[in-house]
Ligand SMILES: [Zn+2]
């Protein structure tokens with residue numbers, strides 16, 4: 001995971017979870033950065049919970065409202081659909097959130113979230129939105145490699161690693177082990 005903390009210009013807001021304090025809601029040139037873990041944003045089933053989730057958000061003000069335009073980056077541990085071996089997969093998602101002072105049906109789109117910012121609200125919690133961006137980018141299909149040979153349907157051998165011989169003998173390895181014992185007993 002590349003370290004993103006190299007620029008002193010960058011404003012890190014970690015240890016606050018994915019929350020933007022109200023005071024940071026204004027048009028800015030430099031993006032806001034968050035670095036949390038998969039576990040912190042409530043994702044427990046897609047790999048090591050300590051894996052960082054980095055979010056970069058640019059705040060735009062639009063009259064009374066704000067538009068947050070961001071990117072979410074992390075790496076997930078996913079099992080290959082064919083051979084079930086786990087691998088590390090980089091993931092990058094988009095985050096687009098409208099913060100509005102009152103409900104605005106005209107802003108409802110498929111892509112953008114709309115959150116109402118109450119007058120007395122001190123911060124905006126983006127934890128769920130960030131987690132959702134991760135889930136939205138989950139691959140339809142996970143393959144460790146394009147030509148993954150998968151598992152043998154009869155004995156379960158990972159065919160990327162070894163040949164099991166099931167195609168010819170059509171005997172499950174468990175049966176062949178039993179057969180060997182039987183033969184051994186018969187020979188004694
Ligand atoms: Zn595979």
Ligand SMILES: [Zn+2]
Nearest residue numbers: 152155164166
């Ligand atoms: Zn086999």
